């Protein structure tokens with residue numbers, strides 16, 4: 001039996017990185033610093049520089065980033081927010097948490113909002129839209145922004161999966177009014193726990209975000225709004241400061257591995273491969289293939305010790321708390337056919353070749 005290839009094994013950080021992370025933990029433990037501190041301002045400076053973001057605030061996680069964005073833009077009861085039918089649940093969850101109504105829109109074959117349907121879902125109550133750069137591939141933001149401007153609605157980018165994706169040197173998150181990132185451990189830049197960030201080009205919005213993240217305080221004990229405690233942990237900021245310098249190399253490795261998958265699997269007519277991975281507007285977060293025999297292929301690979309994942313097996317408007325009786329054919333089709341193959345900086349080229357050769361040996365008529 002060959003060694004297993006997990007979908008993602010976060011214990012595979014190199015020894016030198018593990019040492020640095022442990023040293024950071026010891027340093028903060030010895031200092032007794034667990035909230036605030038220059039660790040956070042340093043991270044914000046580093047992220048701001050990398051993204052070339054006019055304003056950036058770190059926060060507790062990507063879901064809170066989205067909720068804070070909606071609150072800062074005054075979206076609430078009576079408002080409608082357009083969200084894709086296919087996404088991680090947070091995208092719709094935060095709309096409901098703010099008292100507004102998510103209005104679902106179908107996606108294209110890539111799982112991104114189908115821009116040709118925008119006029120059909122818009123109503124006079126539409127206040128905002130949340131495009132999701134799903135799997136790390138950016139939505140056509142210039143087109144989406146032009147439409148949103150024509151309707152005078154706000155744009156919150158769910159860039160939770162898209163850190164490191166740039167369209168014409170502009171980072172995902174910086175096209176709309178506010179962009180939201182997640183540093184959940186499985187993301188391309190992941191903390192050792194929960195963390196997130198918001199970016200904006202607008203100084204007033206940036207100030208409101210800061211206030212909202214920290215109990216509505218403008219400064220200590222000066223509460224000017226009803227806010228949240230959505231601050232990042234000092235430890236997570238410290239860990240992210242260690243990991244960020246490795247990010248570019250990891251990205252190159254991801255893209256090289258994605259290139260092997262594309263090359264090796266292109267001849268399989270029954271398997272559809274993701275597009276645009278080689279471009280800067282895709283950060284190669286996930287390598288998602290699509291095929292009708294998805295469940296059998298998953299079981300087949302599992303039997304050979306190869307881990308895969310499904311993003312996502314259910315579309316949001318079919319989930320009980322969000323249920324709507326409308327059909328979203330493309331999102332639904334993707335949820336039934338999509339499967340993510342391992343793609344992460346800890347994976348070796350040999351492992352990717354082994355995965356490809358296993359897929360090539362898949363026989364649909366086999367009984368599982």
Ligand SMILES: Cc1ncc(COP(=O)(O)O)c(C=O)c1O
Nearest residue numbers: 061062063088090160182183184
């Ligand atoms: C598309 C999308 N939106 C939002 C989130 C929420 O981020 P977090 O898990 O940091 O709350 C995630 C990550 O899980 C995501 O993938």
